[in-house]
Amino acid sequence: MNEKTYNIGVEATMEIIGGKWKPVILCHLRNQPLRSSELLQNIPKISQKVLTQQLRELEADGIINRKIYQEIPPRVEYSLSEYGQSLNKILNLLCLWGEDNIDRRQSAGESINVLHRDQINPIY
Incomplete structure (x- = not known):
């Protein structure tokens, strides 16, 4: 396994949730599971x-x-994992x-x- 080096911790965070769409996808999944078509609507x-790639x-x-x-x-739903839910505080902020x-x-x-200002309510 290759060793990774980060200058500061935020680099490790941004490696996982960085980019244009991942934070937006995650914010939509904070409150409820959604299907791909629902994410496309939102x-x-x-x-x-791109949605499929980001979800994968x-x-x-x-x-x-x-x-x-x-x-x-077949119906497919996406939701935050238990590990993903640990991002809720960051996403809310x-x-x-x-x-x-x-x-x-x-x-x-x-x-x-x-x-979607009224649709994405923060979870505390």
Whole structure:
């Protein structure tokens, strides 16, 4: 196994949850399990290919669970694993910081539209 070296701990965190879409996916999964189609509805700018890739990486890192229901057609749901739930505090802080940042920018006159502001409630 190759040895990894990090300058500071946040590098290890960002290696797992960094990027444009992973934090967004994780925020949507904090409150309830969701199907891929539901994630696509909630994150309209992500492509199916990228969503699938990000979900696979998060599953491989043990952050999310993928549950397949033996139905026809098969139903697949994604949820935070127990390990992934340990990220809730970080995710909540990121969401709250983002909300404050949006409020600050709107107060400064910037036009910003937030589509899911009321749908993603922090969990404490």
